[in-house]
Amino acid sequence: MWAAVLATVRASRRILLPLHVRPDGDSVGSSLAVARGLRALGKTASVVSADPLPSNLRFLDPGSECLQPAAIAGDGWDLALLLDCADEGRLGAAAPLLQGVPRTVNIDHHASNSRYAGLNVVDERCAACAELALRLLDDLGCALDPGMATALFAALATDTGSFRYAATSPATLAAAARLRAAGADLDRIQSEIWEHRSLPSLRVLAIALQSLTVDAGGELAWVAVSDADLAAAGADAEATEGLVDYPRTLHGVEVAALFVHEGSGGTRISLRSRTRVDVSVLAARFGGGGHPRAAGCTVTGPPAEARDRVLAAAREALARPGGAGGQAAGDGRP
Ligand SMILES: [Mn+2]
Secondary structure, rough: HHHHHHHHHOOOOEEEEEEEOOOOOHHHHHHHHHHHHHHHOOEEEEEOOOOOOOOOHHHHOOOOOOEOOHHHOOOOEEEEEEEEOOOOHHHHHHHHHHHHHEEEEEEEOOOOOOOOOEEEEEEEOOOHHHHHHHHHHHHHHOOOHHHHHHHHHHHHHOOOOOOOOOOOOOHHHHHHHHHHHHHOOHHHHHHHHHHOOOHHHHHHHHHHHHHHEEHHOOOEEEEEHHHHHEEEEEEEHHOOOOOHHHHHHOOOOOEEEEEEOOOHOOEEEEEEEEEOOOOOHHHHHOOOOOOOOOOEEEOOOHHHHHHHHHHHHHHHHHHHHHOOOOOOOOOOOO
């Protein structure tokens, strides 16, 4: 399969790289680095995103080469190369662009990947899609420049919580070492990604922590914010990024949840677990998905009802021996 992917990429001259909705560091870093490598091989490569890049990732795209779907011509592409995107639903407004593209290649690390492309390489042992992106660049014969190395390092660092999560493997760290040697700018990553909070986002954090509730004998902790909270803090939805990590830091917590009540859009739920509960299975019960330790879903209906349904399912998963989140297999997130 990998050989077929390489042959397809080599044979393609005009390559479109769509990000997933609400793009994260892995999506942005992997796609920008691969696009740059493809251009070094003389190909045309465009990165397209349905949503704007989060402000703390914009430094990875100094030339503003990541475009909105409306700015991209719908025809003339040989290949769509989808990195870190577990299912078609995650393409959002970029999805129609794929309709006229003859070939699609999906390279991903989500166990819940739906294999929606013509060629699919899904390696769930990778902590970040960036590990596969680096392998792709290597196998295509692209030399890493410092910008590519910084983008890929940022992708690894964001998906692994700065190399703290258990998914961080010897291969992840070996990739990081190579990227550092190739000029990855860690000062820049530190200041742009990890020390880039806005005042409104810290105010949202304060509001979220006020809502902290502990349940299930201390194994379940959650926080909630609403559209109105965000408006009161002068913040947008980006300020909710990372909030779910706070309840997880509480000693003894196995499952942490963040509920973002988005008014008419329903409730967006982020789920994290520490060691035992597979939250991707939990999220899949509500039409979402992701990874065993990080997943998400959106539930429509009144906020309190949405919250209670998910909390009930989380309590159920915690009570189950072995801690499986549910019965079904999921789709995709982080
Ligand atoms: Mn990822």
